[in-house]
Amino acid sequence: MSLDDLDFALLRALSTDASQSAGALGRELGLSQPATWRRIKRLEEAGIITGRRLELDAEKLGFGVTVFLGVKLATKGRLSLEDFERAVTAIPEVQSIEHVLGLYDYRLRVVARDISDFERVLRRRIMTLPGVGNVDANVLLSDERRPGPLGAA
Template sequence: MSLDLDDTDRAILRALSRDSTQSAGALGRKLGLSQPATWRRIRRLEEAGVIAGRRVVVDTEALGFGVTVFLGVKLAAKGRVSLEDFERAVTAIPEVQLVQHVLGLFDYRLRVTARDLADFERVLRRRIMTLPGVGQVEANVLLSEERRPGPLG
């Protein structure tokens, strides 16, 4: 379903991307809309799939996970291990926060959180490197991260 977005729709999306917990009434007041009109627009955006969900952003450092590593994983032999088997196994590892099947030098990009580098090494050696089909792995440790506004910002 294609949906034509107007400036008000885009303003709603920008506001919700900054704080998805705001009520339709509060959001409507900021945008000069009534609560029912704002609610109808949000509902229409959800039904069209433009708003795919709302999520809580957890500060992993506050929970004691001070290291984030992006791993590029190349499967050793695609013919011997199905992508589904690898994906099922890797998504069962709690420290793996994100699994992306990508095109390029690597087959997968993983976002892994750990308490510290020693904890990451344990996860890498005992959990990730023992997964079915894992061949080459490249690690990039996250030094800093800033949230950049997307196409709506």
């Protein structure tokens, strides 16, 4: 599927605020509401737009600490990976799980109320997961969101 300038403008606008109506987006882009809606549907059907998500402020919900963990499995193999992935998805403090190539096998984003709460999650939940070997932690100090590959026109 080839994308034109209006498609990219629509994607930039949606990536800034996915809750905008087709009418509001159309007014911003100089399109009618039905034309905007058709473009959105076409982008969804092509798999370019894969969903819209709600972003929550973890700190305002009482989770003031975010830690990125690099996890190296002690043993590798299909079953080890599947066992680890199945077990780690059951931990509610783990916000994202990324299977990566490099020094570690997985990168986890973990939220906690404070450092002592994180220590509890680490000791009682993460370190007891099947196959866990080495774990490296990086505490998030600040988070600056970038516009992504669509950036500025």
